[in-house]
Amino acid sequence: MSSVAVVLFTSDLRLHDNPVLRAALRDADEVVPLFVRDDAVHRAGFDAPNRLAFLADCLADLDAGLRDRDGRLIVRRGGTAREVKRVVEETGAESVHIAAGVSGYAAQREERVREALAGTGCDLRVHDAVVTALAPGRVVPTGGKDHFAVFTPYFRRWEAEGVRGTLTAPRTVRVPDGVSGDALPDRDTIKNLSPGLARGGEKAGRKLVTSWLHGPMAGYEDGHDDLAGDATSRLSPHLHFGTVSAAELANRAREKGGAGGEAFVRQLAWRDFHHQVLAARHDASWSDYRPRHDRWRSDEDEIDAWKTGHTGYPLVDAAMRQLAHEGWIHNRGRMLAASFLTKTLYVDWRVGARHFLDLLVDGDMANNQLNWQWVAGTGTDTRPNRILNPVIQGKRFDPDGAYVRRWVPELAEVKKSAIHEPWKLKGPDRAGVDYPDPVVDLAEARSRFERARGLG
Ligand SMILES: Cc1cc2nc3c(=O)[nH]c(=O)nc-3n(C[C@H](O)[C@H](O)[C@H](O)COP(=O)(O)OP(=O)(O)OC[C@H]3O[C@@H](n4cnc5c(N)ncnc54)[C@H](O)[C@@H]3O)c2cc1C
Numbered sequence: 001m002s003s004v005a006v007v008l009f010t011s012d013l014r015l016h017d018n019p020v021l022r023a024a025l026r027d028a029d030e031v032v033p034l035f036v037r038d039d040a041v042h043r044a045g046f047d048a049p050n051r052l053a054f055l056a057d058c059l060a061d062l063d064a065g066l067r068d069r070d071g072r073l074i075v076r077r078g079g080t081a082r083e084v085k086r087v088v089e090e091t092g093a094e095s096v097h098i099a100a101g102v103s104g105y106a107a108q109r110e111e112r113v114r115e116a117l118a119g120t121g122c123d124l125r126v127h128d129a130v131v132t133a134l135a136p137g138r139v140v141p142t143g144g145k146d147h148f149a150v151f152t153p154y155f156r157r158w159e160a161e162g163v164r165g166t167l168t169a170p171r172t173v174r175v176p177d178g179v180s181g182d183a184l185p186d187r188d189t190i191k192n193l194s195p196g197l198a199r200g201g202e203k204a205g206r207k208l209v210t211s212w213l214h215g216p217m218a219g220y221e222d223g224h225d226d227l228a229g230d231a232t233s234r235l236s237p238h239l240h241f242g243t244v245s246a247a248e249l250a251n252r253a254r255e256k257g258g259a260g261g262e263a264f265v266r267q268l269a270w271r272d273f274h275h276q277v278l279a280a281r282h283d284a285s286w287s288d289y290r291p292r293h294d295r296w297r298s299d300e301d302e303i304d305a306w307k308t309g310h311t312g313y314p315l316v317d318a319a320m321r322q323l324a325h326e327g328w329i330h331n332r333g334r335m336l337a338a339s340f341l342t343k344t345l346y347v348d349w350r351v352g353a354r355h356f357l358d359l360l361v362d363g364d365m366a367n368n369q370l371n372w373q374w375v376a377g378t379g380t381d382t383r384p385n386r387i388l389n390p391v392i393q394g395k396r397f398d399p400d401g402a403y404v405r406r407w408v409p410e411l412a413e414v415k416k417s418a419i420h421e422p423w424k425l426k427g428p429d430r431a432g433v434d435y436p437d438p439v440v441d442l443a444e445a446r447s448r449f450e451r452a453r454g455l456g
Helices: 019-027 039-043 049-067 080-091 104-117 151-161 202-213 216-223 236-241 246-256 258-280 300-308 314-326 331-344 349-359 365-376 390-397 402-407 427-431 442-452
Strands: 004-008 030-038 074-078 095-099 123-127
Touching (some): 019 030, 019 095, 030 080, 104 123, 202 216, 216 258, 258 365, 300 314, 300 349, 314 349, 331 349, 331 365, 331 390, 349 365
Parallel strands (some): 004 095, 030 074
């Protein structure tokens, strides 16, 4: 009789460089490639339409890739532990393989699967360095701490440790007969999608990687902050869903080398850095990593102006409108939008993080929550009280105003000298522009924040 293993796909929706799939294929003659659409994700409001649509693409592509290899994807809906147990009982599987996750949800899911399998004779095997390039906890600071709280020393150790080797995709995946699944989710039935949403799937991800490595990555060091140039990889949703492997990407970028390659690999280490923080501190998803005793403001009109891109600060508004349109924002735009909400308006970072999670196609517990905390000064930033000024940021990172004009069409005709300060326009020039006055005065907002943090 053939032996069977289950591969429980989670944030690793790929066939290339997938240690989970490879290990299952080594263990058994036949493999059940399983994805469970867990009701808990829905209950937590984490299946936002943009991510659900991207996920639908990923699952369809994974299924197609498996079919090319004589297999298929089994999708089930319900509780993950219950569905895994059912598949184990139906197939007599002797092992279940899963990637180690970093969030509280992932830890709980793993625990529930372990409990469900207890007494069945089927082992749970958890694989590291699947979701991240380097496994969380693989490098730790001297002195007994379980994670790094500062990026630079982490990065030194990350680089010295090196990333595991890349694995090839399997040629054949034999799936036992008679295992039933639900229909794949249908992207076309998902409502409230951002109109400019990217397409998901491993094929799309690998294509993007190849064109990135052989082209724009060379200019990444100089160009990564140029908002209008849009010269970053846009690989974040693929890394989030695991259609692109972080380890393989780091290896390939390193091989390609150059200043662009090095700068890009450093960003992948930032991703690992936030993941190792969350793995050690699940509470940092929604609680201050370093409490500053903030007594946040909550003005609904101001929050609404921020969400809809009507704060009167062009660069903030451009970023927020890009979010609504694409479900994605350039990193510089994310930093500015988050600084404006948490420091200029002095609104709780959780309000902003929730809104980003509702729209971002790459919305991710580690990267979103910990970057929000970093910007809010409740996280790992060693300068927690810095405030980004939207006018200065605009002049520096969008000097011609091309990014603002792209996303805030009301300002399309405004001349370069006033594009980041349209309130300075006079008479008919101002009257002809249907754009709000600033929601807050920057100097007053700065004093308010500094007082609140006990600095002034
Ligand atoms: C407030 C805020 C919220 C954010 N929310 C998310 C999120 O939900 N999901 C997410 O993937 N990223 C998030 N980021 C990090 C970063 O903005 C995005 O990863 C990046 O803009 C994605 O674009 P890219 O793929 O073109 O990045 P590139 O510049 O091409 O970088 C390559 C990869 O490195 C990683 N990376 C880059 N910058 C960071 C960073 N600061 N922290 C962690 N990883 C990084 C990402 O995986 C990215 O895809 C957030 C940043 C801020 C300031």
